[in-house]
Amino acid sequence: MAKYVLLAMTNPVEGRTDEYNAWYDNTAYPTYKSIPGLTPLGRFKAVELEPMFPFQMENRFNYLSMYYFETDDVVAFMQSVKDAFGRHPEYSLSEDIDKSVFFEPVYVAMSDVNFAPIDRYEELKC
Numbered sequence: 001m002a003k004y005v006l007l008a009m010t011n012p013v014e015g016r017t018d019e020y021n022a023w024y025d026n027t028a029y030p031t032y033k034s035i036p037g038l039t040p041l042g043r044f045k046a047v048e049l050e051p052m053f054p055f056q057m058e059n060r061f062n063y064l065s066m067y068y069f070e071t072d073d074v075v076a077f078m079q080s081v082k083d084a085f086g087r088h089p090e091y092s093l094s095e096d097i098d099k100s101v102f103f104e105p106v107y108v109a110m111s112d113v114n115f116a117p118i119d120r121y122e123e124l125k126c
Contacts, residue, residue, distance in 0.1 A: 001070040003109040003117075004077075005041070009061035009102070016096040023094040024065070031091040032067065035084045037077065039117045041066040060101050068117035074106065 012020030024043065032040050044064040051058075071077040085091050093099075 001072050002074070003070050003113050004068070004074060004106055005109075006038075006067040006069070006104065006106045008065040008067070008104050009063070010065075011060075011062045011098040011101050013096050013098050020063075020094060020096040023096055027091060027094070028065075031085070031088045034088070035081055037069050037071070038081060039068040041068050041115075041117060061103065068113075074108070078106070 010020075029040060032038060042065070044066075046059055046062050046064070069077060
């Protein structure tokens with residue numbers, strides 16, 4: 001089976017950061033965690049640093065959430081994720097997410113994965 005990561009790169013609507021984070025913690029994370037085969041790996045907030053390279057593009061995203069899954073059919077798996085949302089009436093994409101800059105790419109591993117893809121989000125929350 002191939003190994004994948006899904007990266008959700010997002011920003012909150014200006015002035016709605018607290019609501020955005022509350023939505024993730026109370027609605028999105030529990031929904032994503034319940035989807036068979038999808039392992040939430042964690043959330044990250046961007047750090048503002050000087051670019052390492054002069055040609056480096058500017059980061060447009062304040063938040064990153066990472067998810068891991070394994071499948072032989074990525075198209076079918078992603079459809080199953082979409083279908084799972086329909087089984088969660090409490091889930092909807094938050095109005096606190098800035099949809100003008102929303103990016104959710106999926107990457108397949110080219111070699112062995114160098115981490116243990118386990119869900120420890122609850123025990124890691126600060």
